[in-house]
Amino acid sequence: MALSRTIVIAGAGIGGLTAALALAVRGFRVVVLEKAERLEEVGAGLQLSPNASRVLVELGLTERLRLRAVTPEAVSIMSARAGGELLRMPLGEAASARAGAPYWVVHRADLQAALAGAVSDHPDIELKLGATFEDVASHAKGLTVVHRSGTIRRSDLASALIGADGIWSTVRQHLFPEVQPRFSGLIAWRGTIDATQLPKDYTARRVQLWMGPNAHLVAYPIAGGRQLNVVAVLPGTWNRPGWSTPGDPFEVMDAFAAPRWPPQVRMMLAAVDSWRKWALFGVPEGCPWSKGQVALLGDAVHAMLPFAAQGAGMAIEDAAVLARHLSFEAAESASSIAAALKQYGRTRQARVRRVQRTARQQGRIYHLSGPLALARDLAIRSLGPERMLARQDWIYGWRG
Numbered sequence: 001m002a003l004s005r006t007i008v009i010a011g012a013g014i015g016g017l018t019a020a021l022a023l024a025v026r027g028f029r030v031v032v033l034e035k036a037e038r039l040e041e042v043g044a045g046l047q048l049s050p051n052a053s054r055v056l057v058e059l060g061l062t063e064r065l066r067l068r069a070v071t072p073e074a075v076s077i078m079s080a081r082a083g084g085e086l087l088r089m090p091l092g093e094a095a096s097a098r099a100g101a102p103y104w105v106v107h108r109a110d111l112q113a114a115l116a117g118a119v120s121d122h123p124d125i126e127l128k129l130g131a132t133f134e135d136v137a138s139h140a141k142g143l144t145v146v147h148r149s150g151t152i153r154r155s156d157l158a159s160a161l162i163g164a165d166g167i168w169s170t171v172r173q174h175l176f177p178e179v180q181p182r183f184s185g186l187i188a189w190r191g192t193i194d195a196t197q198l199p200k201d202y203t204a205r206r207v208q209l210w211m212g213p214n215a216h217l218v219a220y221p222i223a224g225g226r227q228l229n230v231v232a233v234l235p236g237t238w239n240r241p242g243w244s245t246p247g248d249p250f251e252v253m254d255a256f257a258a259p260r261w262p263p264q265v266r267m268m269l270a271a272v273d274s275w276r277k278w279a280l281f282g283v284p285e286g287c288p289w290s291k292g293q294v295a296l297l298g299d300a301v302h303a304m305l306p307f308a309a310q311g312a313g314m315a316i317e318d319a320a321v322l323a324r325h326l327s328f329e330a331a332e333s334a335s336s337i338a339a340a341l342k343q344y345g346r347t348r349q350a351r352v353r354r355v356q357r358t359a360r361q362q363g364r365i366y367h368l369s370g371p372l373a374l375a376r377d378l379a380i381r382s383l384g385p386e387r388m389l390a391r392q393d394w395i396y397g398w399r400g
Contacts, residue, residue: 005029007326008145008158010133010171012039014046014108015298015315016164017115021059022323024124031156032125033147035132035165039116044190044276045222045229046108047207050099051398052313055320057101064114069104070221071096073205077380077388080212081373083262086380089388091207098389099396105207107222107229111312133170136161136294138334143293160326160337161294164315167281168241169300175291181281184305186363187236188280189247191272193228195221198271202264203228210265211376213369215255217265230272231306232256233363239279247275280305285353289345293337297322301345302352307366308359310395314352320400321347355395 005028009016012034020030048056048069056065073092076085091103119125134153135146142159163171167181195203203221210217215234222229234255249272256269283303289296298315325344326337368376380388 004142004157004159006031006156006158007160007162008033008143008156009162009164011163011165011169011298011300012036012112012116012119012127012129013164013166013298013315014111014115014312015319016162017112017119018055018059018316019162019164019297019319019322020119020125020127021115021122022055022319023326024122025059026323026327028124028326030125031145031158032119032127033131033133033145034127034129037130039112039129040109044108044188044231045220046106046111046312047220047309048104048106048111048316049309049313049392050095050101050103050396052310052316053104054099054101054399055316058320059118061114061118064117065104065106065111068110068114068222068224069106070205070225071102072105072207072220075207075209078208078210079373079377079380080210080261080265081369082377086377087383087385087388088206089385089392092205094389095396098393100399103396105220105222105229107227108312110223133163133165136171136174138292142334142337159293159334160341162297162322163294163300164297165300167283167299167303169296171294172283172287172296172300175294175296176288179284179287181283181303183239184280184282185235185237186280186305187234187238187277188306189232189234189252189275189277191230191275192222193230193268193271193273195226195228198228198268202268209366210261211366211368211373212256212265213260213373214367216363216366217256217268219268228268230268232269233280233307233366236279238277239281241279241281243278244276245278247277249275282356285356289348290338290341293334293341295322295341295344302356304352304356305359305363307363308355308395310355310359313395314355317351317398317400318348324400351398
């Protein structure tokens with residue numbers, strides 16, 4: 001007996017919505033369950049390097065993102081110890097020509113809105129808001145996925161369930177309750193600045209990475225260049241879950257105090273009207289990717305530190321690979337679906353693990369001080385822009 005051609009996805013974040021579109025292109029009917037009553041503006045800016053933007057372009061999202069995404073001209077690597085720029089790595093046309101796809105920076109809410117618009121327009125995708133995943137059971141006809149909307153319990157028959165429900169994934173908890181997120185000891189603080197509040201040089205189309213003692217700062221334009229997204233990363237013990245807890249600006253300014261940090265950094269931080277903070281957690285590398293006809297995607301299986309700017313990128317890549325593997329199967333049996341999902345995990349594991357480890361290593365490098373910071377700065381200067389860009393080829397050049 002042929003299984004249902006329906007796939008249920010838990011979670012309407014970046015990974016879940018991208019997976020819905022990628023699977024629908026492959027001929028599946030997709031049901032997306034999202035526990036929120038509406039998709040709201042949450043999170044911060046995102047960097048979408050060519051490995052991720054390529055997938056979005058192939059899914060037809062270019063026009064939906066054209067007015068909101070910004071194509072930065074460069075990444076400026078800055079040192080608090082040196083007081084300014086060490087190296088400027090070209091992006092823009094240079095990165096696009098090299099990798100065959102654009103490098104974008106965009107607000108998470110703008111990307112989610114573009115994806116949600118494409119999902120709403122697709123006749124084979126149903127987005128159910130206010131629907132919380134509760135349980136899944138397997139049987140001869142596939143899976144029964146149970147979800148709740150308020151006090152009403154409903155179910156969908158599907159050939160597979162994909163848990164794209166983030167680092168605190170209910171699907172992962174259902175499959176692998178022993179796998180728990182781990183606090184990194186770091187806290188990210190985010191805020192935005194109206195571009196008109198700062199001198200022109202601060203709002204140029206570039207990504208600024210400021211490295212300094214026990215902290216670092218990333219800033220880049222979003223919202224079509226009308227705002228500057230600022231993220232400061234500091235050590236701390238506060239570790240409550242969540243993306244948007246109000247933060248005390250004095251704590252940030254104290255961490256970036258003079259003379260350790262130059263005036264231009266402090267000017268940027270002082271221009272932020274309000275700060276939100278989130279504790280940085282990760283999912284252990286050994287987390288399994290699937291069990292039977294249920295698989296995990298994105299942060300649910302590999303939440304990582306953001307220091308390689310690849311969190312969203314890895315989820316988008318996951319979606320493309322998942323759709324490709326499932327499309328190889330005709331949904332003839334539960335075993336064929338389970339095999340496809342297992343192979344999807346095997347295909348992704350080595351690359352994702354390398355990105356996770358790269359992010360951890362870069363976080364340590366960013367926070368060096370004293371003689372180690374001097375050695376780091378000299379090494380970066382000696383690389384030069386072209387060699388620095390070439391070092392990113394293994395990430396940016398991914399084509400699945």
